[in-house]
Amino acid sequence: MSSPTANEPTAGGVRFLGTRRDYWRLLSRGAVLLILTLGIYRFWLTTDVRRFLWGNTEIAGETLEYAGTPLELLIGFLAAIAILIPVYAGFFVAALELGPIGEISGLAGFAALFVLGQYAIYRARRYRLTRTIYRGLRFHQEGSAWGYALRAIAWWIATVFTLGLAYPFQLASLERYKMRHTYYGDLAGHFAGSGFGLFFRGLPMWILVVAPVALAVGAFVEAVDWTALGDALSQGGDDVMARIEGGNPALGNVIVFAMLMGGTTVSTAALLYPAFQALVLRWWTSGLRFGAFETRSKLRTAQVYGAYMRFLWWALVFSIGLAIASLPALFVIGLVSDRGTGGEIAATLTALAGYVIAALGYSTIYRATVMLSLWQLGMESLQLSGLSALDTVQARGRASSPLGEGLADALNVGGY
Amino acid sequence: MTSGAGIYFDGRTSARRDVRVTLAADTLHIDGADGRPLAQWRYDDVQELTAPAGVLRLGRHDSATLERLEITDVAFASAIDVRAILVDRTGALQRRQRASVIGWTVAATASLLAVAYFGVPALADRLAPLVPVAAERKLGDAVDLQVRARLDNRHLGAGFACGAAPSERAGRAALDKMMRRLSDAAQLRMPLTTEVVRRREANAVTLPSARIYVFEGLIKTAANPDELAGVIAHEIGHVAHHDGTKAVLQAGGLSLLFGMLLGDFIGGGAVVVAAKTVLQSSYSRRQETAADAYGAALMKKAGGDARALGTILAKIGGATEPGMAILRDHPETRARIAAIDRIAGPHPAHPFLDAADWAALQHICAR
Ligand SMILES: [Zn+2]
Numbered sequence: 001m002s003s004p005t006a007n008e009p010t011a012g013g014v015r016f017l018g019t020r021r022d023y024w025r026l027l028s029r030g031a032v033l034l035i036l037t038l039g040i041y042r043f044w045l046t047t048d049v050r051r052f053l054w055g056n057t058e059i060a061g062e063t064l065e066y067a068g069t070p071l072e073l074l075i076g077f078l079a080a081i082a083i084l085i086p087v088y089a090g091f092f093v094a095a096l097e098l099g100p101i102g103e104i105s106g107l108a109g110f111a112a113l114f115v116l117g118q119y120a121i122y123r124a125r126r127y128r129l130t131r132t133i134y135r136g137l138r139f140h141q142e143g144s145a146w147g148y149a150l151r152a153i154a155w156w157i158a159t160v161f162t163l164g165l166a167y168p169f170q171l172a173s174l175e176r177y178k179m180r181h182t183y184y185g186d187l188a189g190h191f192a193g194s195g196f197g198l199f200f201r202g203l204p205m206w207i208l209v210v211a212p213v214a215l216a217v218g219a220f221v222e223a224v225d226w227t228a229l230g231d232a233l234s235q236g237g238d239d240v241m242a243r244i245e246g247g248n249p250a251l252g253n254v255i256v257f258a259m260l261m262g263g264t265t266v267s268t269a270a271l272l273y274p275a276f277q278a279l280v281l282r283w284w285t286s287g288l289r290f291g292a293f294e295t296r297s298k299l300r301t302a303q304v305y306g307a308y309m310r311f312l313w314w315a316l317v318f319s320i321g322l323a324i325a326s327l328p329a330l331f332v333i334g335l336v337s338d339r340g341t342g343g344e345i346a347a348t349l350t351a352l353a354g355y356v357i358a359a360l361g362y363s364t365i366y367r368a369t370v371m372l373s374l375w376q377l378g379m380e381s382l383q384l385s386g387l388s389a390l391d392t393v394q395a396r397g398r399a400s401s402p403l404g405e406g407l408a409d410a411l412n413v414g415g416y
Numbered sequence: 417m418t419s420g421a422g423i424y425f426d427g428r429t430s431a432r433r434d435v436r437v438t439l440a441a442d443t444l445h446i447d448g449a450d451g452r453p454l455a456q457w458r459y460d461d462v463q464e465l466t467a468p469a470g471v472l473r474l475g476r477h478d479s480a481t482l483e484r485l486e487i488t489d490v491a492f493a494s495a496i497d498v499r500a501i502l503v504d505r506t507g508a509l510q511r512r513q514r515a516s517v518i519g520w521t522v523a524a525t526a527s528l529l530a531v532a533y534f535g536v537p538a539l540a541d542r543l544a545p546l547v548p549v550a551a552e553r554k555l556g557d558a559v560d561l562q563v564r565a566r567l568d569n570r571h572l573g574a575g576f577a578c579g580a581a582p583s584e585r586a587g588r589a590a591l592d593k594m595m596r597r598l599s600d601a602a603q604l605r606m607p608l609t610t611e612v613v614r615r616r617e618a619n620a621v622t623l624p625s626a627r628i629y630v631f632e633g634l635i636k637t638a639a640n641p642d643e644l645a646g647v648i649a650h651e652i653g654h655v656a657h658h659d660g661t662k663a664v665l666q667a668g669g670l671s672l673l674f675g676m677l678l679g680d681f682i683g684g685g686a687v688v689v690a691a692k693t694v695l696q697s698s699y700s701r702r703q704e705t706a707a708d709a710y711g712a713a714l715m716k717k718a719g720g721d722a723r724a725l726g727t728i729l730a731k732i733g734g735a736t737e738p739g740m741a742i743l744r745d746h747p748e749t750r751a752r753i754a755a756i757d758r759i760a761g762p763h764p765a766h767p768f769l770d771a772a773d774w775a776a777l778q779h780i781c782a783r
Contacts, residue, residue, distance in 0.1 A: 025640050038528075039681040044517055051466040062432070064470050065484075070517075081676060092668075096554045135432060136425025136484045185430060347744040359683025393430040395481060407446040410676060 013384065016376040017063070019057030023367045026052055031364045042409075043073040053412075054132060054235075057379055060387050068402070073409070076127070076402030079121075080410045083403075087112075108199035114156075117413040118149035122178075123404020129182060130400045135390070140397025143181030144405070151177060163210065168202055169195035175284065184290050185393035192294075193287025201279055203400055209269045212261035223254040278304040281378050292386035299381040307373030314365045323360055329354060422446070422494030424454060427481025437485065439495060446485060455483065464499040477502065523549050525678065532673050532691070537699050540665040544658035549606055552661055556625020559660065563621060567613055567629065577611040578632065578781035587612075587780025590773035594645055597768065599717035602652050609647070610778050618732045623650045624660030632781045637731055641769035641777070646715055646725030653710030661701045666699050700745035712759040720768050722760030726753035 030045035047070045054066035091109040122145040127138040155170035172195035222238045265271035278301040285297040424435040424446050435454060438445040444462065446455040457476055467473035467486070472493040487493045497505045506508065568576050579588030591610065601607050606626040612628050618637040621629040627653045630644075638644040651739040654660065670692050677767045679688040708725065733749030746752075769777065 028468060033518060033521070034681045034684075036518075037525045038678040039684050040521045040525055040678065041518075042681055044521070055466045056468050058468070063471070065466060065473065067465070067482075081672070084676075085672070089668075096558050097553075133482050133484075135430040136427045136482050137430050138482060287724075348690065352686060355686050356683040359682065359686075363682040390430055393434075395428050410681070 013060070014379045014382045015058045015360040016056055016379055018052055018376075020282075020372065023052055023372055027364050027368050031360045035353075035362065043070040043077070046070075046073060053372075053375055057375075059134070060384060060390065062135050066131055067133050067399075068127070072127075072402040073405055076404070076406030077409050078406070079403050080406030083407070084410055087116075114412060115149050115153055116407065117411045118152040119145045120404050120407035120411055121152075123146040123400075123411055125178065125293045125404075126400045127402050127405050130397060134184065135194055135393075137185040137395050138397055138399070139182065139184050140400070141175065141178070141182050148174070164206060165199075168198035170283070171195070171198065171280070172285075179288065184390070186396040187291045187293075187389065187393045189288070189290045191287045191290050193283050197278070198283045202276065205276055205279075207236055208272065209265055212264040212268070216258035216261035217253050219257055223394060225249060233257055258288070274304045274308050275301050277374070281374065282381075285378055285382060290389065292385050292389040294385045296385070297378070297381050298383060299377055302376050303381075304374070307370050307377070310368055311369040314369060317380055318361050318365055322354075322361070326354060328344040335385070353410070370402070417696040420487065420489050420495075423486040425484045426454065427479070427483075435485075437487070437492070437496075439499060444499075444525075455774035459500045460629075461501075462496070462503060464500075464503045464505075472496065472503075472505070474500075474503070517550050528673055528678055532670060532695055533698070536666055536673070536695075536703065537662075539669065540662040540699075543665055544662045547658070547661050550659070552606070554626045555661060556627060556666060560625065562628065563629065565621065567615055567621075572773075577613055579612060581737070581782070583782045584780050586776035587761070587778070587782070590769055590777040591780060593773060594641065594648070594768050597718050597720075598645060598652060598714065601714055602656065604652070604656060606655070608652065608655065612773070613782055615751055620647055620651050620772040622654040622660065624658070624664075626655045628652070628655075634732075635780065636779060640724065641767060641774045642721040642724035642765065643718050643728035644777075645768045646711060646722070647728060649714040649718075649720075650707045650711030650725060651709035652714060654703070656710060657703065657706055659707070659752070662703070663696075665698075666696065670695060697745045701747050704746050704756065705752070708756055709759055712756045716760060716763060718768075719766045721765035722763075723757055726734055726756040726760075729753055 021025065026048050027045075030041065030048065034045065035042040047066075047068060050066040050068065054064040057064050091106070094109075095106060122141075122143075126141040126145075129141045152170075152174060155173060158166040159170050164380045170193070172193055175193065176191045179189045182189040222338070278299055281304075282297045283301045285295055288295045329350055333350055419436060419438040422435050422437045424433045425431070426433070433454070434449050436447045436451075438447065442458060444459060445453065445456045446457070447453050457474075461477045461479075463475050463477045465475050465484070467565065470488060474487070474496070476483060481710045496507055516594040564576065578584055579591065591612065595608060597611050602608075604626065608626050608628065610628045610630060612635065613631055615631040616633045617631050618633040619631045620634055621631075623629075628648065630648065634647060635644060638647075642695055674688040674691050679685070679691070687693045693742070711725050712722040715725060729749055733746070733752070
């Protein structure tokens with residue numbers, strides 16, 4: 001029992017009680033064990049992370065409790081594999097049977113797995129909700145996971161064809177579906193955010209990101225002599241490129257311009273991403289409702305940039321440490337690499353371990369800085385109202401199966 | 417200390433109750449502020465649940481509801497800890513459980529790696545002969561499309577396979593003579609088809625559908641008909657051992673082990689690629705050794721010179737030798753030749769083709 005302030009109930013707000021140091025210790029121990037167990041430890045790490053985040057989030061004086069176990073996740077994963085093996089085997093056999101049009105079956109398989117992924121996302125959310133306990137009652141989720149998957153697919157298609165302009169409406173529609181099937185005990189939730197609200201706030205960012213690409217495409221259409229290009233292509237042969245350049249003298253300049261514009265788009269998108277994340281998080285958490293209970297977010301964009309600055313700082317420190325540590329490793333590789341098979345294996349393992357440590361190190365720093373901050377800021381910036389609605393809730397809902405989590409893991413569509 | 421304050425949630429409603437908790441001999445009594453008894457928990461059922469630092473959150477093991485009792489007083493919390501077996505505020509129980517989890521997961525990883533090294537090829541060896549001929553043929557046809565696309569040199573002006581033009585027919589007849597002698601000795605369940613393709617490399621490729629592509633460069637490299645027959649006999653070994661089907665089964669098994677069970681973490685992609693490459697090379701080396709043994713034995717059975725496989729390997733292998741031993745998909749050439757010579761032993765050989773037929777075969781890609 002460390003801090004005496006830890007349990008002073010705050011009447012109307014949300015507090016995050018966890019310390020960065022504890023979270024950091026949990027994640028770094030998890031990263032080491034992930035390497036040692038080649039990833040099998042992930043079920044335990046995921047559970048530890050959720051216990052930490054849930055258990056340290058205090059809403060109106062009471063903390064959430066995560067009641068899921070690693071074994072449930074492991075069993076869910078094994079069940080998912082048992083379902084996916086026949087599916088994958090079926091795709092393989094179909095590809096064999098169809099022969100030359102096997103590539104189409106590959107595409108169909110990809111589409112089927114995408115639908116299954118959306119299904120898994122909804123089922124996994126159900127698992128997490130029914131393992132979330134607050135004031136002695138669990139949350140739960142109704143609704144059909146297939147219904148959600150079909151909606152999600154339709155929206156994804158719309159979003160892709162509108163170059164992302166439909167994305168706010170997709171988020172709003174899918175969140176409405178999720179929240180209207182979400183319950184705290186017998187208290188039904190709903191989502192009050194509107195797609196237009198997000199659309200108009202996000203539109204300036206969209207224009208800044210898309211404009212350079214549009215300029216580049218416009219320049220292409222303007223500069224290219226389409227009849228000459230058509231002639232060059234229709235003749236075929238090995239010197240197509242040379243003839244295209246001959247027919248379109250301005251093409252070289254346009255390509256340079258397009259590359260510059262592409263670079264502008266990528267760097268603008270990277271610079272705006274934290275602002276976009278802040279916008280979506282603020283919009284989303286301002287729309288959550290359970291009966292008369294409402295949340296409003298006061299999240300400031302600068303806070304999210306601060307989280308990314310912390311990430312960059314620690315990533316820089318880690319990179320310097322890694323560079324210093326890799327010098328003796330490189331020396332050892334140089335010594336052993338010509339000592340026969342054993343030396344080869346040692347050198348390969350050293351290089352591989354270096355890569356894995358780097359990748360896992362950066363991702364751990366990201367989780368300990370950006371992801372923890374987003375959770376903490378998202379929660380602490382909430383203003384609650386209608387709290388009395390939470391006082392008279394009756395128990396409802398049962399613990400659901402972890403199959404969705406397993407599928408999400410096997411298909412790599414997992415969240416927290 | 418046998419009584420203290422707590423917060424109680426009964427698991428049926430969300431109402432928060434300030435309660436008085438009294439520790440009796442076998443049970444823990446929870447009474448409301450008005451003195452009304454709310455619950456009695458046996459110490460053996462009391463379970464500690466995750467909570468922020470400074471809070472002891474208790475529940476009941478196997479309870480139908482999610483009733484919760486929260487204690488914030490340190491001294492009273494340790495008084496409960498002393499009585500309830502499942503509650504352990506020192507963290508020793510948790511550390512023990514974590515240590516056993518770590519021990520078990522590391523052991524599971526080691527055993528899965530052993531399965532990948534020994535189990536996957538052993539399983540593929542058992543399953544491959546059970547795959548129906550029709551399925552093997554379909555698999556071969558699917559691979560054939562890709563192999564043809566990769567090998568095809570048609571834009572150079574000649575057909576894909578040699579032996580069709582009038583000037584090439586004699587060579588084709590000589591090849592058929594050689595193949596008849598080999599397949600009579602081999603007695604396979606699928607008929608063999610052999611094509612010579614216009615490629616300069618000294619190599620040959622076998623598909624699961626018992627189709628063998630001999631590269632023109634191999635015929636140019638062979639000093640005599642028995643050297644060529646030796647390589648083809650080695651390739652027949654791949655057919656007899658169902659190596660193409662085995663490779664597909666092995667790849668499937670490895671994908672299941674790596675990428676799904678193992679290696680699913682950030683940075684794990686490199687581990688998956690490295691492990692798959694090393695393991696598949698090791699499977700392939702075992703298959704090549706087995707095909708060499710089969711090829712030498714088949715040459716002996718067909719009355720040819722079994723050592724010829726070794727002499728042509730010495731010519732082909734030298735160029736492809738450098739690189740890392742664990743990544744090589746063929747065993748070391750000298751070891752292969754020694755093993756072939758051991759099988760061949762001293763025995764009289766009867767050349768596979770006479771001089772005229774051999775000369776014709778050398779011009780099978782005349783056009
Ligand atoms: Zn071979």
